[in-house]
Amino acid sequence: MTQTTERQSGGLYVQTAERQQLAFPLKHTTVQAKIAGNLARVEVTQSFENPFTTTLEAVYIFPLPDEAAVDDMLIRIGDRTIQGSIKKRQEAQQIYEQAKRQGRTAGLLEQERDNIFTQSLANIKPGEQINVVICYTESLKFTGATAPESLGGSYEFAFPMVVGPRYVPGNLIEENAIGSGSAAAPMMLNQDTDLVPDASRLNAPILPPGTRSGHDISVTVEINAGVAIQEIHSPSHQIQIIPQGAIAQIKLAGGDTIPNKDLILRYQVSGAETQTTVLTEAGDRGGHFAVYLIPAIQYRLDQMVPKDVVFLIDTSGSQAGAPLAQCQELMRRFIQGLNPDDTFSIIDFSDTTQQLSPVPLPNTPQNQQQAIRYVNRLTAGGGTEMLRGIRAVLNFPVTDPGRLRSIVLLTDGYIGNENQILAEVQRHLQPSTRLYSFGAGSSVNRFLLNRVAEIGRGISRVIRHDEPTDQVTEQFFRQINNPVLTNIQLQWEGAGSEPIFYPSAPPDLFAEQPLVLFGRKEDKHSGKLHISGIAAGGKRYQQTFQLEFAEAGNPAIAQLWGRARIKNLMNQMLSGDTKAGVEAVTDTALAYQLLSQYTAFVAVSDEVRVDATEASVSVQVPVEMPEGVSYEGVFGNVAYSVPDPVTQIPIGEVSLSVRAYNRMRRQMLASDISSEEFDVTLISPSMAGSVADADFSLAPPAMSPPAMPSPKLADDEEFDLGVASQKSFGSISEPLQIVQATGLDANGIALLTQHLQSIQLSPGFSGDIVFEFQISKGRVRQIVLNESVSSLKEQTVIEAVRRSLQTWRPSQELTATVHLTLRVQS
Structure with missing residues (x-):
């Protein structure tokens, strides 16, 4: 007998003697944060429990701060600890899947965005509780003084608790909505598109109004600011403040533990000491330092540029x-x-x-x-x-x-x-x-x-x-x-190598805004860092720091430099992954043991803990709608439960919001339903020239179907109903040729060639584009541009080809790494 896994998206039911009741695998989250000076060290413990009579896999989409340097993950089962290790993401996924098939308990922590993460936990025994512990370091945000005359300043500690529902534009790749359509987990129409190929990994099922999962959260924050703390308050939560000498301990009040909003904790410190902080560290990877500079520059409130x-x-x-x-x-x-x-x-x-x-x-x-x-x-x-x-x-x-x-x-x-x-x-x-x-x-x-x-x-x-x-x-x-410091320059004075700074080009500073600078000096030789700029009124500003790299320094500084380097490298790949960029991010993340979009933490038990031949269930943990966000505003005027949005659209007049209509239209395009089956008309616009609040009516087919709605309602800026917009690309026949495609057979190359010919490119471009990508489960994944060997650099052409590759549907049986060279002759 082979293992069968039923994939669900939360809202599963447990049959008791009296009735069926909802069961949720995530029971509790514990957050413990210790703040020292400008740095926070945070430990997050997620407690999962299997309420079913079969083996469980739990998948949980959750947020962390976007600047967090996540550097540790482990699993606790009773008194046993399974330490996670950092791997290349694809390797970690393979290790996790193999362990799941073998019946071992395994955890996989992946990063989808800088602030969205996925925790997968496989082979939880019936009735068993398992804790997953995640650790990260963060540099706190300085929010400025409460008034211009203030000597001190305020810091902010923010901990996000829920991922808000993400709108996904683009043309559908395939139907893969993760919602089950149950009352407890309404369908999330977050299908992968050519613009957001990982959309299905961004949105967890959201509970409808009036439904609770039972998941709660406790938070304890200890603050040791190094100087007197004048005020602690939270605009988001009810808190308890417990003074402990020089340390203040803050906890959530008992009635405010639903994880549906960010915890925002602000505290004000006093004294001129807040103007400058320098931290250093020395280790096997070199010397690292952090500089927090808040220039004490006077400015006149009447000096204002129009x-x-x-x-x-x-x-x-x-x-x-x-x-x-x-x-x-x-x-x-x-x-x-x-x-x-x-x-x-x-x-x-x-x-x-x-x-x-x-x-x-x-x-x-x-x-x-x-x-x-x-x-x-x-x-x-x-x-x-x-x-x-x-x-x-x-x-x-x-x-x-x-x-x-x-x-x-x-x-x-x-x-x-x-x-x-x-x-x-x-x-x-x-x-x-x-x-x-x-x-x-x-x-x-x-x-x-x-x-x-x-x-x-x-x-x-x-x-x-x-x-x-x-x-x-x-x-x-x-x-x-009041931009108070512009044209900021960094200069190093001392022996040995030059430090590598992030940000490499410091931005202009505004009133009460600090310069946060991270650096690495490979040889750890001491020296002086000169920071200069032009202050308000044209005066020259300069400050010098003597840096000594002590072995007993703060190890978190190295992690934050690694995180800053990864952010800098990712900023260079906003238009799409490049081979050099992906390799640089991966190497940095592995060297500094950091989670990134190309690395993941995986932990696997040594022993086989469940019978891998027995049936199991996989559950995606549903979450609360963020506090203050309208359920109807997100999902439109549709019911909380829609079992099958494509095959069960009623033939008759149905009123939908624009957002619901656009989602339904994308499903029609991805299905066998032709747009000619519907007469789509705009009715009752709420204001002239606006369709933002208009409703659409689906009527029975007319004898001569009118045109589909205006291109203004398309799901992205370039394509309407899957057809290239003429404003962007001219019509050129066969503008692309496949020069080489290792990893594909002759039939695959022929099918891909046919698919790519639908791209309409503007004339005047020629050259080669080289991509590397993975094929698995009928999808093209992880498209990476090899820019060093690509002779064509025009970004609009590269983006058009990349988006077309995202929508290609190869055979479900094919698993391959493809190296593709395309010749553009437009």
Whole structure:
């Protein structure tokens, strides 16, 4: 007898003597954090229990901080500990699958995004509890002083507890929705697309309103700041503060333990000691150091450069309710806080984009009133087509080149195509433009918000949907009006090799914003680090640090340097993986024992613990909807349970939200249902020129079906209903030829050639593109560009080919590593 595994997505039932009841394998999460100075060491313990009578595999999608250096994982079964080890991701997956087949208990920890992780735990015996322990180090965020005259500053410790639902644009690769359609786990339409090929690994099943899984969380934080702590508070949770001499211990209050929102813990320290911190470490990998510099530079509040501010606000369905209301309040305060000589405009986006005006408006009382009326009328609905909004704001007209343009993005960041957004900003943001990001909500996508502001040379800030906005607004204007240190240069004085710094090109600093710098000196020779820049008013600023690499230093500094290097390398691959980049990230992650997108932790028991021939069940752990996020805003006007969205669409008039319609349309494209089976018409738009809140009606087929809806409703910017948009590519016959395809037989090459001929490329490009990728289970995976041997460098062509490769469906039986050389002659 062979093993059979029933794959479920949470919401399984256990039959008791009285009735069926829901059973959930994740019982409890314990978080223990110790903060020393600027660093936090955090241990997260996830407790899984098998409530079934068969062997269980539990799969849990969960968040961690996007800057966390995850460097350890282990499994505890009773009094036994199974230590995890870091491996290349594909190797770790193979070890895990083999152990699962053998009946060994195994754990696999993978990173999907900088802030999204997957924990898989195989072969849990019936009735057994297993604990998974994950450890990471993090550098705390300095949030600035509460007022310009303050001597001290505030630090923030944030621990995310739930992954918010990610909107997935693009053309479907295959049907692989992970939701079961049960009442406890409504269907998540997070299918893999050519833009987000790992979408099915980003969203856990979300429990409908009124349903609880029983999973709770406890958090203990110990703070040893090194200086006096003046105030500790949390805008997100009820907390208990227990003073213990120089250390403060903080715990969650007993009634606030549901893991459906980020824990935000802020504490203020006093004294000038907060201005500068230097930490060093020496080991086998060289000498490492961290510098936290908060320049004590005076600035005048009336020294303000005229700005042109363009606000970009997310009005998609996930913003419905409190998050949008908070964004509207922030917008009103931002508009009223602009300087008299500033100009401004507003762009909002969901499925489409709209704008207050076609050009920047002078900051007059009349224009302010017009803008506030526009903000007050905003409503939430539809999908998060953020790329359209980003392109609109990056291309917004400039009428006065002498003004410093500032883009202010307000969003929860609930998207799966983060890299596409970041790449667009990286490629097209003008040197004189800065981008600031604000996340409003309980569990926003901090990875996107932090990274887009970093690439945009601005600052990011997260504010809860129920948090007062006055202090946030005041601090934002202090910072945006006062860049206090620009043109920052780093110079090393001393013997031996030059240190490697991250960030390699330090950004401009704003009021109360620190410079956080990580460095590595391979030979560990001491020396001096000179940091210089141009302060407000044109004055030259310089500070010098004497660095000695002591063997007794803080080992966490090395991990944070490794994490900073990985982030720097990943920023160079926002448009897609490259062979050199993947190898560099992998080598760094293995050398520093760090989790990354190309490495994973795996732990396997020595003994066989279950009968591998018996049936087992695999459960994906469902999670809570983030606090304050509207279930209907995310899922549309559909019922909580939809068993089969493709085969059970009723033939008759059905009202769907735009977001639900777009999801259904993608399923139609991936299925055998033709678009000609439906007469799709737009009804009852809520406002002229907007489809964000409109409903769609599915009617019985007409004699002559009209055209499908406007391309504005397409799921991505380039393709509508699977057909290349003529605005992007011209029509060229057979623009691609396969020169070499090791790993494929003649039939496979013929099928791939036929598939690639559907790509329409703009004329004028020629050369070779070389890709490496894996084929398994009927899918193309891990597409990596070998840029060193590719002669064609045009990014739009490479992206078009990469997306086409993502949608190719090879044989289910084929498992191979393919080296593909394509010749482009357009």
